[in-house]
Amino acid sequence: MAAVWRAKVPPNSANLEEARKRVFDFFKLACRSLPKVMDIYNLDDVATISQLRSTIASQLRKNAHIKDPKVIDMLIFKGMEELENIVEHSKQRHHMIGQYVVGHHGLVQEMGTKEQGLSPFLKNFYKSNYL
Amino acid sequence: MGLGSLTSRAMIRRASTILNTTRSHNFSLVRSIVSTPELKNTASAAAEATPDPPLPPPRPPVNNARVHFPNPEDAIEVFVDGYSVKVPKGFTVLQACEVAGVDIPRFCYHSRLSIAGNCRMCLVEVEKSPKPVASCAMPALPGMKIKTDTPIAKKAREGVMEFLLMNHPLDCPICDQGGECDLQDQSMAFGSDRGRFTEMKRSVVDKNLGPLVKTVMTRCIQCTRCVRFASEVAGVEDLGILGRGSGEEIGTYVEQLMTSELSGNVIDICPVGALTSKPFAFKARNWELKGTESIDVTDAVGSNIRIDSRGPEVMRITPRLNEDVNEEWISDKTRFCYDGLKRQRLNDPMIRGSDGRFKAVSWRDALDVIAEVMHKVKPEEIVGVAGKLSDAESMMALKDFLNKMGSNNIWCEGNGGQPQADLRSGYLLNTGIADLETADVFLLIGTQPRVEAAMVNARIRKAVRSNHAKVGYIGPATDLNYDYEHLGTGPQTLQEIAEGTHSFFSAIKNAKNPAIVVGAGLFEREDKDAILSIVETIAKSANVIRPDWNGLNVLLLNAAQAASLDLGLVPESDKSIESAKFLYLMGADDVNMDKVPSDAFVVYQGHHGDQGVYRANVILPASAFSEKEGTYANTEGRAQQTVPAVPTVGDARDDWKIIRALSETAGVNLPYDSLIDVRERIRTVAPNLLSMDEREPATFSTLIKPEIKKEINPVPFKPSIENFYMTDSITRASKIMAQCSSQLLKK
Ligand code: SF4
Ligand code: FES
Numbered sequence: 001m002a003a004v005w006r007a008k009v010p011p012n013s014a015n016l017e018e019a020r021k022r023v024f025d026f027f028k029l030a031c032r033s034l035p036k037v038m039d040i041y042n043l044d045d046v047a048t049i050s051q052l053r054s055t056i057a058s059q060l061r062k063n064a065h066i067k068d069p070k071v072i073d074m075l076i077f078k079g080m081e082e083l084e085n086i087v088e089h090s091k092q093r094h095h096m097i098g099q100y101v102v103g104h105h106g107l108v109q110e111m112g113t114k115e116q117g118l119s120p121f122l123k124n125f126y127k128s129n130y131l
Numbered sequence: 132m133g134l135g136s137l138t139s140r141a142m143i144r145r146a147s148t149i150l151n152t153t154r155s156h157n158f159s160l161v162r163s164i165v166s167t168p169e170l171k172n173t174a175s176a177a178a179e180a181t182p183d184p185p186l187p188p189p190r191p192p193v194n195n196a197r198v199h200f201p202n203p204e205d206a207i208e209v210f211v212d213g214y215s216v217k218v219p220k221g222f223t224v225l226q227a228c229e230v231a232g233v234d235i236p237r238f239c240y241h242s243r244l245s246i247a248g249n250c251r252m253c254l255v256e257v258e259k260s261p262k263p264v265a266s267c268a269m270p271a272l273p274g275m276k277i278k279t280d281t282p283i284a285k286k287a288r289e290g291v292m293e294f295l296l297m298n299h300p301l302d303c304p305i306c307d308q309g310g311e312c313d314l315q316d317q318s319m320a321f322g323s324d325r326g327r328f329t330e331m332k333r334s335v336v337d338k339n340l341g342p343l344v345k346t347v348m349t350r351c352i353q354c355t356r357c358v359r360f361a362s363e364v365a366g367v368e369d370l371g372i373l374g375r376g377s378g379e380e381i382g383t384y385v386e387q388l389m390t391s392e393l394s395g396n397v398i399d400i401c402p403v404g405a406l407t408s409k410p411f412a413f414k415a416r417n418w419e420l421k422g423t424e425s426i427d428v429t430d431a432v433g434s435n436i437r438i439d440s441r442g443p444e445v446m447r448i449t450p451r452l453n454e455d456v457n458e459e460w461i462s463d464k465t466r467f468c469y470d471g472l473k474r475q476r477l478n479d480p481m482i483r484g485s486d487g488r489f490k491a492v493s494w495r496d497a498l499d500v501i502a503e504v505m506h507k508v509k510p511e512e513i514v515g516v517a518g519k520l521s522d523a524e525s526m527m528a529l530k531d532f533l534n535k536m537g538s539n540n541i542w543c544e545g546n547g548g549q550p551q552a553d554l555r556s557g558y559l560l561n562t563g564i565a566d567l568e569t570a571d572v573f574l575l576i577g578t579q580p581r582v583e584a585a586m587v588n589a590r591i592r593k594a595v596r597s598n599h600a601k602v603g604y605i606g607p608a609t610d611l612n613y614d615y616e617h618l619g620t621g622p623q624t625l626q627e628i629a630e631g632t633h634s635f636f637s638a639i640k641n642a643k644n645p646a647i648v649v650g651a652g653l654f655e656r657e658d659k660d661a662i663l664s665i666v667e668t669i670a671k672s673a674n675v676i677r678p679d680w681n682g683l684n685v686l687l688l689n690a691a692q693a694a695s696l697d698l699g700l701v702p703e704s705d706k707s708i709e710s711a712k713f714l715y716l717m718g719a720d721d722v723n724m725d726k727v728p729s730d731a732f733v734v735y736q737g738h739h740g741d742q743g744v745y746r747a748n749v750i751l752p753a754s755a756f757s758e759k760e761g762t763y764a765n766t767e768g769r770a771q772q773t774v775p776a777v778p779t780v781g782d783a784r785d786d787w788k789i790i791r792a793l794s795e796t797a798g799v800n801l802p803y804d805s806l807i808d809v810r811e812r813i814r815t816v817a818p819n820l821l822s823m824d825e826r827e828p829a830t831f832s833t834l835i836k837p838e839i840k841k842e843i844n845p846v847p848f849k850p851s852i853e854n855f856y857m858t859d860s861i862t863r864a865s866k867i868m869a870q871c872s873s874q875l876l877k878k
Contacts, residue, residue: 057136101175120804121792121795122795122796125788126792
C-alpha cells in the first residue's frame with residue numbers, strides 16, 4: 001500500500017489529446033521496467049520480454065473504446081499503481097505468472113469443438129483421475 | 132438383603148476403620164503407595180467380599196479366538212474368575228484366561244514365540260498356590276481355580292510395574308512408540324499412581340543394528356522377545372543378552388548389523404520403544420496416521436499390510452494379521468520400500484521430442500499421438516508387456532485392447548517365452564503357504580526362497596524347526612537360514628533323482644508330506660519344459676501328488692505373475708519383441724531393451740522413471756499400488772485387493788483407465804467404464820480372481836499333460852534375484868533399500 005500513499009495524483013488531463021499522450025508515456029514506462037521485472041520475478045524460463053510487452057499492450061487496447069479523459073486518467077492511475085507494486089516486488093512470482101503469463105483463460109485449455117463425440121468416460125478421464 | 136446383614140456390614144466397616152487408624156499410628160513413618168485401599172486390610176476385604184454380588188455374564192474369548200481341540204478326550208476344565216472353561220491339555224493358564232475372555236497383561240509372552248516367563252507381568256492368583264503364578268509359563272491343570280481380578284493379583288501387577296518403571300526413562304514425549312506402547316498402556320491400567328524411586332536410573336549404550344532398526348537401549352525392559360524372534364523365526368543368531376541383573380543388556384555380542392530379511396518385525400514385537408523404525412523416526416505420531424488395509428506387491432506372497440498415511444504421504448507400512456499368508460510378519464522389503472513411492476515419480480504425460488528430450492504434454496495430445504502410431508503399424512508388430520506390479524484389471528484391459536487392435540503378442544514379465552498357462556496347477560504353489568508347515572521333506576529346485584519370498588521361507592523354516600523337515604536344495608550356493616542338504620547345482624542332479632539313483636529320492640518317497648518347490652526363475656530357461664517334465668516324473672514316482680496332498684509347487688517371483696497366467700497373457704510367438712514396431716510397456720522395466728528394434732515406437736505407462744523410461748517415446752503416468760484399487764493373485768492363487776491409501780501423484784491416472792481411454796482414441800472402444808465393469812469382464816475369463824481373500828486351489832493335477840521330449844541343458848541354475856532389496860521400480864527408487872543393499876549385502 002506504500003505505493004498508494006506516495007503516488008502523486010497529477011492534475012486532470014485537459015483534453016483527450018493530453019490523456020492519450022499520458023497513455024503512451026505509461027506504456028513506455030511499463031516497457032522500460034520489464035527487464036527489471038523479468039529479473040526480480042525470475043520469469044526467463046516462462047516468458048520473454050516481448051510476450052509481456054504484448055500482454056501490456058493488449059490490456060491497454062482492451063480499453064481503447066474509452067473516450068472520456070477523466071476515465072482514462074483514472075485507468076492510468078490504476079495502471080501506475082499496479083506497475084509500482086510489481087516493480088517494488090510487492091507481488092510474488094505466481095501472481096505474475098497467473099496474471100500476465102498464463103492469462104485469464106488459465107491452465108485449462110478450452111476444448112471447444114474437439115470435445116464433441118467423446119464418451120463421458122473420456123471427458124472425465126481428461127479432467128481428473130477421480131471423476 | 133435384610134436389615135440384619137446391613138447392620139453387620141456397617142459393624143465390620145467400623146471395625147476396619149479402627150484397625151486402620153491403629154495401624155497408621157504405629158507405622159506413620161511408612162509411606163504407603165498402594166492405591167487400592169482395601170488391600171491395607173485383607174481381613175476386612177475378605178469379610179466384605181462374603182455377600183457375593185451376582186456374577187457378570189461370561190465374556191467371549193479375546194479377539195474371538197476359537198479353540199481347536201486336537202483330541203476331544205484331552206479337554207480339561209478350569210475355572211477363571213468362577214466361570215468354567217474347557218481348554219485342550221497343554222494350554223497355559225494365560226491361554227485359558229484368553230479363552231475365558233480375560234486379557235492378561237503381559238510383556239514377554241508372545242503367542243508365536245517360545246515362552247520366557249521373565250517379565251512377571253502376567254501374575255495371577257491360583258487357588259491353593261502359596262504365591263501368585265506367572266500365567267504364561269504355568270500349564271493349566273484340571274480343576275484349577277484361576278483368579279485374575281483379586282487384590283493379590285492387582286497388587287502383584289502393581290509391584291512388577293513399579294520395578295519395570297524403576298529403570299525405564301521418562302521418555303514418552305520424545306519416544307516414537309508413544310501412543311502404541313504396551314508399557315505406557317499397562318502402566319496406566321495397572322501401575323501405581325506414584326513412584327518411590329529417587330536414585331539414578333541406569334543407562335545403556337545404544338547399539339547399531341543397521342539402517343532399519345533404531346535402538347534406544349535404555350528403554351529396554353529385557354523381555355527378550357527380540358532375541359527369541361531373531362533366533363526362532365528369523366533364524367539369525369544376531370541378538371542376545373549380555374550381563375546379569377541390572378547390568379543386563381540386549382545386543383549383538385560383537386559389533387555387527389542385523390542381517391535378517393525379517394529384521395523389521397522386531398520393531399512390532401518390542402513392547403516398548405527400545406527398537407523402533409529408523410526411517411520412521413520422529414516423522415509422525417501414530418494417532419495422526421490413517422490406516423488403510425492393503426496388500427503388498429513387492430513379491431508374489433501378497434502379504435497383508437496396513438499402509439499408514441498422513442495426507443498425501445505414505446508414512447509407514449506395518450503388517451496385518453493373516454494366518455494363511457504372512458501370519459503377523461512381513462519382510463523388510465515390504466515394510467521399508469515406501470519411501471520409493473515418493474521418489475522418481477512420473478507425474479505428467481510426456482513425449483520425446485526430436486532432440487531426445489521429454490516434453491510434458493496434455494493427456495489428449497499424448498493419447499492422440501499413440502493412437503496415430505498404432506494405426507500405422509501392422510497388427511502383428513504391436514507388442515504389449517505387463518510389468519511385475521500390474522493388477523489384474525489393467526492386464527485384462529491391456530489384453531482386450533491389443534486383441535482388438537489385432538495383436539496377440541502380450542505377456543507379463545518374468546513368465547518367460549512360452550509360459551504354461553493352461554493348467555493352473557502348473558504355475559501355483561499348490562500346497563498353499565500355510566500348509567507348507569506340515570511338510571516333512573522339501574526339495575527346492577532352482578529357488579532361493581529366502582530372497583524370492585521371505586514369508587514362504589519363514590514357513591519352511593517353521594517346518595524344519597517343528598517337524599524336523601529335511602530340506603534338499605538344487606541350485607547355486609546360497610544362504611538359507613535352516614539346515615539343508617546341497618544336492619547339486621544343475622539339472623543333472625534332478626535327472627539323477629528322477630532316475631532314483633540319488634539318495635534324496637528315497638527321502639522324498641518315504642516322506643509323509645513331501646513338498647517339491649520349483650523356482651519361477653526357471654521359466655526364463657530355454658529348457659524349462661524339459662526340466663518341468665523331469666520334476667513331474669519325480670512327483671509321480673515319489674507319490675507327491677495325492678488326493679489329500681498336492682506337494683508339487685511353483686514359487687512365483689512377482690505379484691502380477693499368477694493373475695497374468697490366470698488371464699492367459701501368453702504371447703503368440705517367442706520372438707515378437709525382435710520384430711516389434713510398437714511396444715506397449717505397462718510398468719515393465721525388466722524387458723531387455725537391446726532386443727527392441729531401433730525404429731520401434733515405445734510407450735511406457737507406469738509410476739516410476741525406471742529402466743523402461745530410457746527407451747520410451749511416450750510416457751503415460753500411472754498410479755502405484757498405494758494409490759489404486761487393484762486385484763492381485765498371490766503365488767498360491769489367492770486373490771486379494773489393494774485399497775487406495777493416498778491420492779495419485781501429479782496428473783497420473785489408474786492403469787486400466789489409461790488403456791480404456793487410449794482404446795477410445797484409437798477407435799476400438801473397450802466396453803467398460805468402471806472397475807465393476809472390468810471385473811465383470813474378468814469373471815468371464817478367470818472367475819477365481821473375483822473371490823476375494825479366498826484361495827482357489829488348482830482343481831487339476833498334472834497327470835494328463837502331453838509328454839514333452841526335449842533335451843535338457845546342463846547349465847547350472849542361476850539365482851533369480853541378485854539383490855533382495857531392489858527388485859522392482861518402487862524398491863529401486865527407494866533410498867532406504869539402497870542403503871540396505873550397500874550395508875547389508877556386502878559379503
Ligand atoms: S529390545 Fe524390546 S523386545 Fe528386545 S528385550 Fe528389550 S524390550 Fe524386549
Ligand atoms: S508374560 Fe508371563 S512372565 Fe512375561
